[in-house]
Amino acid sequence: MPEQALEWLAELGQQLRVDSVRCSAAAGSGHPTSSMSAADLAAVLLARYLRYDFDAPDDPRNDHLIFSKGHASPLLYAMFKAAGAISDEELLTFRRLGSRLEGHPTPRLPWVDVATGSLGQGLPIGVGIALAGQRLDRLPYRVWVLCGDSELAEGSMWEAFEHAGYAGLDNLTAIVDVNRLGQRGPTRHGWDTAAYARRIGAFGWHTIEIDGHDVAQIDRAYAEALATSDRPTAILARTKKGKGVPEVENREGAHGKPLPDPEEAIDELGGERNLRVRVKPPEGGRGGHRFPAEPLKLPAYAVGDKVATRTAFGEALAALGAARPDVVVLDAEVSDSTRTEYFADAHPERFFQCYIAEQQMVAAAVGLRVRGWTPYAATFAAFLTRAYDFIRMAAVSRADVRLVGSHAGVSIGHDGPSQMGLEDLAAFRAVHGSTVLYPCDANQTAQLVAAMADLEGISYLRTTRGNTRVIYRPGEEFPVGGSRLLRASPEDRVAVVAAGITVHEALAAADQLAAEGIPARVIDLYSVKPVDAATLREAARDTGRLITVEDHWPEGGLGDAVLEALADTRPAPRVVRLAVRAMPTSATPAEQLHAAGIDAAAITAAARLLAA
């Protein structure tokens, strides 16, 4: 590259620094020093390697740029300004109420794929996008992820390195800004880029160590990444936090705050500039690969048969996959248990085995969704807790992602509490904009699996390990936000609100109660969020006495959802909440339900007392 071009790139880097300083100063907060270390890396990428049409962010051929170190948002926004995507005026709205330029990037900006800011998430999500490029879209776009050195301490980064290395994702480049300083002080390895290169290289990546402030070295590294086939590349760039401003450069205590003297800093950086980058447009054919579609033929189960809802989920998902070529499925090495193996057998090209790495699985689902695919990701309900931060952040990303947890509750039986999902309803209800579904029979499961394909935000389906009786006819509809009255009469003296496995216990209890002359209503509350408040209020009005029964801890699940729905109801019903209150041990499923006090006998006993 001619000297002049190198100088121009260095100037662009300084502009990105100045703009990072300026917008943070205007906001009175932000992370300018973490932006300044990566400014030269960003400048060369934007001017020479990124292929992106800022006027058409939905162009499927566009590259993807993710700031895994989301706190360097000033740098990202300075890049957007240099590319002409936002004005200088908008840049200075950083972190203000109403501005799209939030403290950490979110997809409120059309050029931001996903929200970042919880560290260690951008690279795993980038792996998902790269997988889409390699296996689904089959387009030559590249994924560039700017990582911090501190976040390499997160295990999720190593799940990503392993997944990408094994998959040979040569369309993925991790740019690690090794500025040596974390939030509160030095990182473990400081400027020892070789320490990182050894680790990342051991996971099958090509690694390049460079001076991250030398634009010629940076340029050669990106070119080398482009030229590397069969494996992803990590660029380990030695940089200085706060580079270019002596008062903060390479100093502790300067993280996450505006520069002490922004005017002086801008002077030291050579003043404001207004360089404009003509970002290269994307290349290649317009659309991506698409899979064929057939009419939807969901499985049908005969009433009275015994079928596990997890099995119905798997069979319905495989059927849905034939009708919906956008559906893709991920699993964390338990596909024989969750039953996603049926989809994997039917549609191997759209199945992603993530091994035992739940964080990477959810992140990959988010990444596949970025490219418009419709992901379902499944593991044991208990193990989705492993990915709770990723799920929380997926909601901030406004990602439409479907998660399925099998082996819910004590009813799994012998395996014991480590394998029992007992907090999943609470965790998923507390995700912004989420949908929480918990079917009790196979036909209902099939309908809900199909409905999930069109839901927005995070949706969650809870399935049961053991076989349960089919009680609904094939093709019956179960709208999200609805419920089903399984027993109802005007004389009902108590209403039992159940979902999943406990619906069957509630039905048995209602039969027993009927024999004892206590008519009991049974509500199948398969939609735990949103909840069918109207039916619950009607039950409260008609009976005045509700029993909620759930295979879950007492907090945050079905019982709380019912109490919330009834908080305004007058006259208020009496509500008894049956749930798992003691730590389970190993036992048969029936023994477990009995020990937890959520079986038919417990419901019957509670109803007798309540109706007395």
Added chain:
Amino acid sequence: MPEQALEWLAELGQQLRVDSVRCSAAAGSGHPTSSMSAADLAAVLLARYLRYDFDAPDDPRNDHLIFSKGHASPLLYAMFKAAGAISDEELLTFRRLGSRLEGHPTPRLPWVDVATGSLGQGLPIGVGIALAGQRLDRLPYRVWVLCGDSELAEGSMWEAFEHAGYAGLDNLTAIVDVNRLGQRGPTRHGWDTAAYARRIGAFGWHTIEIDGHDVAQIDRAYAEALATSDRPTAILARTKKGKGVPEVENREGAHGKPLPDPEEAIDELGGERNLRVRVKPPEGGRGGHRFPAEPLKLPAYAVGDKVATRTAFGEALAALGAARPDVVVLDAEVSDSTRTEYFADAHPERFFQCYIAEQQMVAAAVGLRVRGWTPYAATFAAFLTRAYDFIRMAAVSRADVRLVGSHAGVSIGHDGPSQMGLEDLAAFRAVHGSTVLYPCDANQTAQLVAAMADLEGISYLRTTRGNTRVIYRPGEEFPVGGSRLLRASPEDRVAVVAAGITVHEALAAADQLAAEGIPARVIDLYSVKPVDAATLREAARDTGRLITVEDHWPEGGLGDAVLEALADTRPAPRVVRLAVRAMPTSATPAEQLHAAGIDAAAITAAARLLAA
């Protein structure tokens, strides 16, 4: 070693296999094949290297044995039988209701330190125990962790490899049972032990690759681990799942179920044996190191001053540390924000910097607790979601662990939703046996921090980023399970239930309402779990109208806790729940509280409507 000794070890391995087969057959479930692969590794360890007094499991000098692959519980229980700790009769109670021999190990057995069964947790916990040995107890005990090859896909394992390698934990040995097969099929790397050795070696560990069925090789590997100083050792042992029984050996589809023909299998393994191992006793001086203690002098704050509860937490923790030499503190690279830096400065020997690895942080806390230390672990409330599976499992372990989440809620201001803990109350309430505390002022915080030191199970303290007014006098007491009436009169027409930041909004609202002639009760519900139901019921009876207000999503937090407490109250009060209902963006703390509808103005407006 003489040939005879090697033969005896091989025989012991066969006994462990036979007993794994027998107890799984008796249970009708379990993981015998995953036990059989590691049986020779276990035999040599038990007979020649483990130092443990099974009659005195609390002896501080004992080694620690953790089955990170907890599903190999039949092997563990077979070892206990061989050591004489349990009878053959008890072995055959495996997985039955009432048996201590659960499907996955739990500390209901005195020789089990922690519950395992969610993969990728045993090694990080082992790191915690090894840290205790190295830095706190200063005893020569060793930590032996049996790992599966599948679980090496979990990022948490790599957090552990990094932490242990960096800390030079030469008292830690990871024994990896590379049996090539996961639950549903082959692992990524199969029998390529070199692939694992490269990765683990890059993290600073000594690695040894062996044939895991050759007792002489196994013996030499353990000896080499003992002889290795300054760094931990990983033994990569190539093994066969189901070793010794042709019907299942090295075959897919044989995971997690009893052998098809147990009698024939036992024959093939040479029949039942009853070898008894004399396990070596622990060595070295009796007790461990202890730190000095001073009288407790909690910080005192003047009423009317403005102090962040996170600051009070940090100052109280440092003071507590002087009085309680058992208190140890962990942080995930945000100690300047959480304020654990005050403890780190005062008691550096008892502070553990975990860098940005929240799973390893919580695991290390559990490990330190195994050795009787009293851990407090802190990071942003939002980032504790990263460790939710570890927290869930810590409850199964009956571990007494204190977790502290700072930067709760929208009130953090500009940084945006990625940094806001908005689901933490729901997540922690849904942990079995947990305590959830949320102070509103500095003196209250100090008292609760001290009280946490003696709590059992998982306790959680939620702190606030910004300064809040000190409203309680130094030394006032705040029992767990209590609440405080901040405004109360017999004429109250509405009661506002708040905690943390919203207490101050509630007080401002009550002042405004009083000026308008609407007397309002204000309850500081600092103990969210357990909750002070009596005070809430009294407020319901006195006023008939409650407003709950929380800086948290509507689900699973303060509002739900109040509804649960009042479910039986007659007449039922009207309850309005104010909470964060829209995805926040960046804004000032005051703008955030206003936008979320949880500030004084929102409370006042709700109270006017309710009391009208």
